[in-house]
Amino acid sequence: MREDSPNPTSSTVSIGDAARALNLSEKSLRRLADRGDIPSTRTAGGHRRFTLPAVRAALGTIAHTGLTHRGEADWTGDVDLVDLDEAIVWSRIATALSLDPKSEGTRIMNYAFTEMLNNAIDHSGGGQAMVRVWSAPDQLAFEIQDDGVGAYLRLRDGLGLVSVLDAAAELTKGKRTTWPERHTGEGIFFTSKAVTEFRLSANGIRLTIDNQRDDYALGASAVTEGTRVEAALDLPPTTTLREVFQEFTDDDLRFSRSRPRIELFGTGLSFVSRSEARRVLADMTDFDDIDIDFTGVDDVGQGFVDELFRVWPSQNTGVQLHPLNMNDAVAFMVRRGIGVRGKGSLPPDAESG
Incomplete structure (x- = not known):
């Protein structure tokens, strides 16, 4: 249903006319106006009115810290x-x-x-x-x-x-x-x-x-x-x-490599528990190679390392884990955890920084 004003002016248009001019639905315009993202006024009868140049400008500069800061969309x-x-x-x-x-x-x-x-x-x-x-x-x-x-x-x-x-x-x-x-x-x-x-x-x-x-x-x-x-x-x-596809697929073009970012799986910069390690590798058995990215992680605990690099691989043979971007403290704990138990393995391409 169109919300047309009974007394349209030359400077403003109804929501129906605005929707057609902007190639948007009336529902979207209402939502944007209700959020305050675009300007609008109301008639004495409560119908919305829009000034098209102002709406176009607002659509191009909606402040949501987006990736696109190029003004009005093309x-x-x-x-x-x-x-x-x-x-x-x-x-x-x-x-x-x-x-x-x-x-x-x-x-x-x-x-x-x-x-x-x-x-x-x-x-x-x-x-x-x-x-x-x-x-x-x-x-x-x-x-x-x-x-x-x-x-x-x-x-x-x-x-x-x-x-x-x-x-x-x-x-x-x-x-x-x-x-x-x-x-x-x-x-x-x-x-x-x-x-x-x-x-x-x-x-x-x-x-x-x-x-x-x-x-x-x-x-x-x-x-x-x-x-x-x-x-x-x-x-x-x-x-x-x-x-991009080649980086994460094998010779048969199968999606075989993943790269989970450890810091996204917790609320802090330290990862100490076995449950945190299990979350990182949950449902990852379909991959052949998993790059474990430690960027932004300050330190890890013995239980976390043991679960990640010994227990899980022992239960999922054939999947290679590759720790990447470890600081010295993390690299020490990873190498120590694997070395003490003697059953895990740290690939030669493991990186620390």
Whole structure:
């Protein structure tokens, strides 16, 4: 139902006219206005009115510490998720923005965008998503915001995890999905590796993966309803999509290598318990090689090391663990823990720094 004012003015438009002009749904406009993200006024009868230049400016500069700070998006639209074909949406965007289908940047963003929109279609439980895309000579970027239950809550409940924070950490493993019949759980993992910077915000938390700085960050987010996915790719890209897949697949192109970040699996910088170690490697038996990244970890306990590098490998023969980026204290405990028991092994490529 349109909320038209009985006395429209030349400077403001109704919500229906604004929705058509901006290629957004009335529902999205109401949500943005209710949150204060875009300006609006009301008539004496209570109908919303919008000033299009002001709304366009606000849409380009919504303050959510996003990855995309390029002003107004070059393509904006609402999509109905039911029976949606993500490839058709990308084709429409690529045509509108004259993206070169043969360029590596377009190939990477085609993969990333369609994977993330497909996640919203199949997993969000929502009905709509708002899409924004930025295209510049030095960067391609997109944002997809759906109105579903939130990615971390969905994963927490689907995998039987304790908290949404646990769900965020699980996503960094790969092969984690609540619908194994339809999904491999690889989409978010490979997308987050292929772009320059990736961010997934939902259920009050935000996971950011910055590949330029080789950094992960987990923090609070203002996104409490639905899921917001943001991805930015600097141009020209420093890697190809094929190289990204090759890093984590074997000769048969099977997703065989993972790289969990230890610091995401706890609330501090010290990891001492066996239960923490079990969480890190939960459901990782499908991989042949697992890089255990200790970046940001100050120290580890004997029980944690023993569980991680002796007990788990003894129960899962054939899976190689490779500790990376250890400080001296962590490296000492890892080497000591393995050496004392004599049954574990520290691969020759183990790194400390």
